[in-house]
Amino acid sequence: MKLGRIILIGLALFLMSGPAWASPYATTLVDSGGTFGPSPYNDPASVLGAPATDFYDPWGSWSGGDNYRKVKLVEPAYNYAPDQTTKLITTLRNPSYIVVGFDHQVINDQNNPYGIDFLVFGNAFYVGSGFVNDETNMATYMLVGGAFTENVLVSVSQGPAYEGQPQNEWTWYTYSNGPYGDNAFPTQAYEWDQAKYDATGNGWTDDLMDFTKPVNPAYYDTLMAGGLSGAAGIALYEGSGGGTGFDLDVFGLDWIQYIKVEGTADFKEGEIDAFADVAPVPVPGAVLLLGGGLLRLMAWRRRTN
Ligand SMILES: [Ca+2]
Ligand SMILES: [Ca+2]
Numbered sequence: 001m002k003l004g005r006i007i008l009i010g011l012a013l014f015l016m017s018g019p020a021w022a023s024p025y026a027t028t029l030v031d032s033g034g035t036f037g038p039s040p041y042n043d044p045a046s047v048l049g050a051p052a053t054d055f056y057d058p059w060g061s062w063s064g065g066d067n068y069r070k071v072k073l074v075e076p077a078y079n080y081a082p083d084q085t086t087k088l089i090t091t092l093r094n095p096s097y098i099v100v101g102f103d104h105q106v107i108n109d110q111n112n113p114y115g116i117d118f119l120v121f122g123n124a125f126y127v128g129s130g131f132v133n134d135e136t137n138m139a140t141y142m143l144v145g146g147a148f149t150e151n152v153l154v155s156v157s158q159g160p161a162y163e164g165q166p167q168n169e170w171t172w173y174t175y176s177n178g179p180y181g182d183n184a185f186p187t188q189a190y191e192w193d194q195a196k197y198d199a200t201g202n203g204w205t206d207d208l209m210d211f212t213k214p215v216n217p218a219y220y221d222t223l224m225a226g227g228l229s230g231a232a233g234i235a236l237y238e239g240s241g242g243g244t245g246f247d248l249d250v251f252g253l254d255w256i257q258y259i260k261v262e263g264t265a266d267f268k269e270g271e272i273d274a275f276a277d278v279a280p281v282p283v284p285g286a287v288l289l290l291g292g293g294l295l296r297l298m299a300w301r302r303r304t305n
């Protein structure tokens, strides 16, 4: 009796948590080559795992702030992680490429927000009206219009057609006309709390934004136009951690498992930080439809009985 309940709870927890081996981020460095940036922007493995949230700015205290900085939409990942050892982002020059793999299929799920199936994070940032550090009040710091973005070419693949097929012979689908990596939306790592700023002079919380949630593409123009505060910009992210959104519908693909980023001769160069599989959001309407279907089924059973 007691054991049965424990098993049921365990089963429920297992179903809620999903497979323990699935990471939302790229987990495997499949291949890389060509010309990367100078150290610390030269390690292709820097694009694995979660986007950078904090970095060590050697000039930070010299310029009146702290050396330890949080990644924000107006101050992107730079230099090393706070441990001053871990590299965060990789610069792709012409020619160069990095191929990464997920530990699961990235699904073209109809419940993915805005049709966006995966996100690519770089070091793009919105241009602001002056000096920014972790003590800057995001409610008065203004986005003045425009962003520092670059265009890294992105391709996707389902991987080898047979075991051992070399990467350069896989079928690749390239977003030749964009979107590109290292572009809008800039990474926003932590939630901003205005009350905390007013009380302490530092409004950054320890609560991470969601790196598996895309920013609503409808806000692209508003954020690019500027004339809004940093806090207002973060609010438009609606809890998302940013990143450039990609839709597999462009190629009619149901899923992919590998992503390639390239620096190419036509100025497709820039920095890549991470890749994320977008989490599907159950649509309330779908639940209602399902509920309605069950009611109809019950009614039909009643009629036929
Ligand atoms: Ca899609
Ligand atoms: Ca860049």
Ligand SMILES: [Ca+2]
Binding pocket: 046, 047, 048, 050, 051, 052, 087, 088, 089, 272, 273, 274
């Ligand atoms: Ca990284």
